[in-house]
Amino acid sequence: MIKKIIYMNLSKIFLTIVSLLCFYNNAFPLAITHQLRPNGNFDTLALSNACSTIVGTSFSVRCNPALFPYSKGEGVLISASGKSDGDSIDNGRDLIFSPITEELIRKIFQQKNFNTFTLNSDFAFKTSVLEISYSPYYLLADLYLFNPAFPEVSLNLINHESLRLTSGLEVLQLPTAVAKFIFSAGASVYYFEHSYENTVFSLFDLTTTRPENLIKMKSRYGVGADVGFFLDNNSLLFPKLSLQIKNINSTLEDDSSENEAIIQAPQFLFDTYSTIGIGEKFQTAYGRFDLSCEIPFSDYFFLVSPAQIMFSGRYSIGLFSVLGSAGKYYQNVGLRFDSKNFNIGITYSREADMGAEQASMEQAVYTGVDIIL
Amino acid sequence: MIKNALGYLILMFFFLMIFSCGAKSEKTKIEKRDDSAIIRALNANNYEHALLLIEKELALDPKNLELSYLKVQALSEKASIDIYSLFPIVKMKLFDVAMTEWSDINKYTKKSQDDLQEAITEGGTVSSIDELDANEEKIKSTPLETITYTTAIEIQIGEDKYEKTTESYDVYGNSNAVTSTYFQKMCWATIIIESPLFFGMDRYFEYVGGQVDNSSSQADNCKEILGPQLEAFPENEQNLKREIKRAALQMIDHRRIQLDKKKNGEQIIKLAYALFESIPIIKKVPDLEDKNAEIVYTALELLENIRQKTRREERLGKNGRQQIGLLAGYLILGSIKESLFLEEINAPTDLLCQIRAEKVIKNYKNFLTGFRYLFNVIIESKISKKTKKRMMDVKADLDNAPEELEDDQKDNIHEFVEDISDDC
Known part of the structure; x- marks a missing residue:
């Protein structure tokens, strides 16, 4: 029976694999991605969100709600993380506090024309059954300067506030001759208030118009959901697999009718997207190694962008962890220290949120702290 | 059963993969022009490459305004008119001068400009165009019988110089012209008429006078000649009032011309001053x-x-x-x-x-x-x-x-x- 089913779908499976190979070039020239995502922290950032198969950590549920059964701890957590240093910070500081020179202007247009700032904070209350988290601020500010002949600024400002309910459970166990498979599923449901302004204005507008007339924040409200699945096993022969759909029912898709070459379109952030994760864990006497690969798809497993495929690794021993990740546009190395009441982390990142459109990669430093009550 | 379940899981795992083959996004159906390569070239100051890309796209869509706009940006870079070449001006206007200094500078230049203007152009009160228009309407609508006026008389005594040429002929028919000069005593009175209808712009003048007997006392003779004429003034009051009204309207026209001249003068002064103040920018x-x-x-x-x-x-x-x-x-x-x-x-x-x-x-x-x-x-x-x-x-x-x-x-x-x- 299974053989029949497999045979019938073989051609479709083949086509599916081929479609995975038929990558698409980004149809949105100003597609912007971010490592620090809503519901993320410095761990997920250090791993470039390639963490949906890493179980038993304090950040596992952030990565994949299906990992909820593996996080048994209860308590209250206050978390904050954001960019604390880097080229964007330097450029912002130079522009605001220092005399503006032609060298700075030239550097901004030709090398550092995309500048971004992110900050995330949340309060979480976790029990063995569910987790409630409230994020008052997920702040995002992206500035893209272009066209030296008549300078324009493409500005995307976001504050995403959300209240989230997460839970998960082990669905079934499948002991086999070679391994024991454990299948779990989880989901998050969240209410969000999304304040944003995504606009373009010229340098001339800056000199003639008041900022409140140039930047008019709008708001959207709604309910969304994340769904995750995780297939664990206790054998090194089989990788761990995850499958997620994020931001179901998202009403925050890019609906700009303006020229998309200059309007920013955040991707894998508030829009509906899905991921497949493949990972493995190695527990040794000298610590634990986690390796993971995350393949993101737009919409419901529609198309994949190879540039967004991320590989990550984590080594932890005792209270100390080293995290790293690599992809075409992101390379991170992070350090994390856990203690009874707080965790701190710092991540050094080379990132190009604008992908191929960005003139050069940005060096950035992200820091984060978790306070455990 | 386990195998079935496993098979089921595998099937489910790929279910969504298969699903992806069927779904088509509306967005990808629409052919999109990618302007990002053009903008990248502009940012890198590579206007030649930008123009190449733009011309390629314009060949397919010659009326596209966005492409025309991008072409302007590339041409501006080609002509070296960009933020780099204009930076000294932008820096001067935006980045260097504090707000308090700007207001102080503006106050000083305004005062100096006013002083210069006052020194060169006419002083005194000049009616604005609106005031002149209003006065003109009042003049036109004033009935003759309500016009009032006052008179003052100035008497002048003087001489007028005349030349007389006499021509005579000799017996041979040759002409012989002799020019002689003589002086004739005159006296005349200027009647200075002022009226509210003139709105302080000017006065109206009438004249009476006559020749004085050269042999007699000019002063006494003037009294004899001017006295009756002055007593009889005005011979016809309606005509005088009509003349007053006509003169008032002429004054309005004359004042308008003066005002235009003064405004032109003001404008030239302002222009000169504005140019002078712009010289630091013009130099850059x-x-x-x-x-x-x-x-x-x-x-x-x-x-x-x-x-x-x-x-x-x-x-x-x-x-x-x-x-x-x-x-x-x-x-x-x-x-x-x-x-x-x-x-x-x-x-x-x-x-x-x-x-x-x-x-x-x-x-x-x-x-x-x-x-x-x-x-x-x-x-x-x-x-x-x-x-x-x-x-x-x-x-x-x-x-x-x-x-x-x-x-x-x-x-x-x-x-x-x-x-x-x-x-x-």
């Missing part, structure tokens, strides 16, 4: 080379097309209009920079003395083109109806101006500059 404007001017003309044409086809609130419409102002301003200021000996100007009064006539003539087309495009944008902006009308009058003159100067016009410019130089 990039030099206007001939090849750059041609590129700017092409860019302005494209922008004008965009301006006519877009609304002001649209991005292309707003940017296009602003950039017309920038490029037209560059044409005008670059031409002014070339047409003056800037280093020799130390005061507003030096401006007229430092004109380079040959450069003014050479840049005539730049001035004309720049002002034409600039006025198109200004007229569209939010200005009063009165200002708009004046701007449109100026625009009409610009549109009717010759595309090139005739030889006699060039000579006039040379003469004008030479005449002024003589007084410097």
Whole structure:
């Protein structure tokens, strides 16, 4: 029976694999991605969100709600993380506090024309059954300067506030001759208030118009959901697999009718997207190694962008962890220290949120702290 | 059962993968032009590559306004008109001067400008155009019988010089003209008439007089001649009042002409002062080379097309209009920079003395083109109806101006500059 089913779908499976190979070039020239995502922290950032198969950590549920059964701890957590240093910070500081020179202007247009700032904070209350988290601020500010002949600024400002309910459970166990498979599923449901302004204005507008007339924040409200699945096993022969759909029912898709070459379109952030994760864990006497690969798809497993495929690794021993990740546009190395009441982390990142459109990669430093009550 | 379940799981695992083959996004169905490569080239100051890409796209879609706009940006970079070349001006205006200093500077220059204007133009109270219009209406509507007036008399006694030529003929028919000069005593009275209808503008004069007997006392004779005439004045009061009304209206017309002259004088003063204050900026404007001017003309044409086809609130419409102002301003200021000996100007009064006539003539087309495009944008902006009308009058003159100067016009410019130089 299974053989029949497999045979019938073989051609479709083949086509599916081929479609995975038929990558698409980004149809949105100003597609912007971010490592620090809503519901993320410095761990997920250090791993470039390639963490949906890493179980038993304090950040596992952030990565994949299906990992909820593996996080048994209860308590209250206050978390904050954001960019604390880097080229964007330097450029912002130079522009605001220092005399503006032609060298700075030239550097901004030709090398550092995309500048971004992110900050995330949340309060979480976790029990063995569910987790409630409230994020008052997920702040995002992206500035893209272009066209030296008549300078324009493409500005995307976001504050995403959300209240989230997460839970998960082990669905079934499948002991086999070679391994024991454990299948779990989880989901998050969240209410969000999304304040944003995504606009373009010229340098001339800056000199003639008041900022409140140039930047008019709008708001959207709604309910969304994340769904995750995780297939664990206790054998090194089989990788761990995850499958997620994020931001179901998202009403925050890019609906700009303006020229998309200059309007920013955040991707894998508030829009509906899905991921497949493949990972493995190695527990040794000298610590634990986690390796993971995350393949993101737009919409419901529609198309994949190879540039967004991320590989990550984590080594932890005792209270100390080293995290790293690599992809075409992101390379991170992070350090994390856990203690009874707080965790701190710092991540050094080379990132190009604008992908191929960005003139050069940005060096950035992200820091984060978790306070455990 | 386990195998079935496993098979089920595997099937489910790929279910969504298969699903992806069927789904089609509406967005990907639409063919999108990718302007990002053009913008990247512009950011890297690689205008040649940008122009190449733009021309390729324009061949497929020649009427696309966004592509026209991008072409303008590439042409601007080619003509070296970008944030880098204009940085000194932007820095001066935006980045260097504190707000408190700006207001202090503005107050000082306003005071100096007022003083200079007062020194050169007429002093005293001059009625505004609106006041003159109101007075004219009052004059016209005043019935003759309600007109009042007062008179004052000034008597003058003098002599008029006459020449008399006498012609005689001798027996041979030859003419012989003899001119003799003689003086005739005269006396006349000026009757100075003042009336509220004149609104303090001026006075009206009537005259009576006559010749005095040369042999008698002029003073006594004047009394005899003028006395009856003055007693009889006015012979016809209705006529006098009619004359008063006519004179009042003439005064209004005369005052209007004076006012225009004074306003023109004020404008020239303001223009000279504005130019003088702009000299630091003009010095930093990039030099206007001939090849750059041609590129700017092409860019302005494209922008004008965009301006006519877009609304002001649209991005292309707003940017296009602003950039017309920038490029037209560059044409005008670059031409002014070339047409003056800037280093020799130390005061507003030096401006007229430092004109380079040959450069003014050479840049005539730049001035004309720049002002034409600039006025198109200004007229569209939010200005009063009165200002708009004046701007449109100026625009009409610009549109009717010759595309090139005739030889006699060039000579006039040379003469004008030479005449002024003589007084410097």
